[in-house]
Amino acid sequence: MFQYVVRRLVYGLITLLALSIITFTLLQNTGGDPLDRIKSNPRITQQAVQEMAVFYGLDQPITKQYLTWAGNFVQFWNYPTAWGRSFQGPQQVQALVINRLGGTARLMFTALGLAVLIGIPLGIYQAIKQYSFFDQATTTFSFVTFSTPIFVLGLGLQIILALKLEQWTGVKFFYTSGMNSTSYADFSLGEKIGDTLQHLALPAASIALISIAGYSRYQRASMLEVLHSDYLRTAKAKGLSQRTVIVKHALRNALIPVITLISLDIAGVLGGAVITESIFAWPGMGRLYIQAIGQNDWPIVMAVVMLIGVMVVVMNLFADLAYGWLDPRVRYD
């Protein structure tokens, strides 16, 4: 077990190393000098641009640049200078990214919370009432949602629930962009909560809907498998009540695969946040990522990609460990 974890962590580190090299190499060849914006400013002299390139280390060979970046990056405790400086301004990348992490976390936890609270009971109920009208209708809905790209969902919610609803009723229910209104600081507590929810609702719902579709499909299949198993027939034959059979015998086992799915989904949602945050102008890590790629601000791109990479590695390991811990039939080798 200990050996297994150690080996998985070593593989994880190799993955992260590969990820950093691939991303770094791609970014160097993406075209566009990171200092383009500065160079295009006529008031900045050639001399000053040179000095800036030296300051950022851009005059060094690429391998040297990579090694310097990697050496500093792993020393993340040197806050806030460890992850370098943005090419576009005076911000330290580490401070910037950690600041944006809050926005992403708020969106992600809300969406995943909703998805777990709705998706899992939905899947269980669908399985218990297999082939009922409710099952057919919700399964079809899940299938359609699952086949819908998240940006279509986001745009649809934005146009129908924010723009059209406001046009029809004259009341603003939801906002289409940002995390809070500009006058947020002057609001009373109640207004603050309302304002936050009005901003959060649509981006969270678009992530949650797709995850709900995925979780319920998976939970339904896993529950059906358990419901048709021999030990469940035994439990019923013993004369246990329907409730006990489902809650005590079926549910526990049917939840195991779904827990794995959810831990893997967290990393996926984090990657997918790039799209949702772009649609809703949400000040999170994903939006920062897209903007930084556009400006070839690679220290930011590297920091975000590595954070997401770490999440993927950690959640993958967590999923496998949780699976083994919950299901004693699983052995590690």
Add this chain to the structure above:
Amino acid sequence: MTDRNLPPGDGYAALDEAEGLTVEPVTQWQLFRSRFVRHRLAMMAAVVLGIILALALFADFLPLENPTDQLEDDNGRIVNLLSPRAEYWFGTDELGQDVLSRVIYGGRTSLTVAVLTGLMVATFGTLVGSIAGYYGGWIDTLLMRFTDLILSLPLLPVAIVAAAWLREAFRGREALSLAILLGTLLWGTLARIVRAEFLSLREKEFVEAARAAGARDRRIIFRHILPNALSPIIVNATLVIGLAIILEAALSFLGFGVRPPEPAWGAMAANGGRLAVGGSGAWWLVLFPSVALIVTVLSVNFLGDGLRDALDPTQTIERR
């Protein structure tokens, strides 16, 4: 269905016929066909996909406007942001381009990328999976570690960075480069599936028989084992095509896909969304490319589901 064209010398058939015990041989293909046809949703999906494919393939022969032409009225004014009407079924966009034409040509882009991706994944995943599964040992370990590595990269962030690079490196051939990118990122799952199939199939008697008969590795892999592992390959490749359509659309939505004015569904939806949020009221710019996307992906996924049910003889068909 009895084959009436049997050679006259077929003794068994003649014998069966004489005894009135006609055993009708049913081929794998017939089994598959009868199961698939019973899957009504999958049949419908196949028809819809056929129509979409035909539209994309024969777009040049349809009476459509050029997707990148800025259309003008009789007075030479550009007809931009027209709502759907008899002349322009899907309306026109802010540049005066015909949305119907762009949706159809955009489908050509999406489907080209997706089908190429599917082919790449099928080829590469099968190759890696079968070699790893057949030979085992250090080859297996090496290939599977590599597969794990690819599978544990964060898909969307890596795809975005790579697409940003490809746009510079393959200017003008974005569709092909996107397919190469998605193919490179998505073959891992199939490789794992094929490997698992090979691990169990290589122990079967018929493989041993082939080896005893002196067949070489390549022949055993491609002639004996692979045909038996075809079902999961086809199903997975189909599902990958659905995923590729979504990813291509997401990349072009974010501005890292096919370059405008070339039409692509994701970019069209993004552009329409921006205008709609800006208050243009031009709902048709968002609706039509989005519906095209959803219908296509949904059909591919239904088709994949149907194929899975039909190709796997151990499964009973779930009545829908």
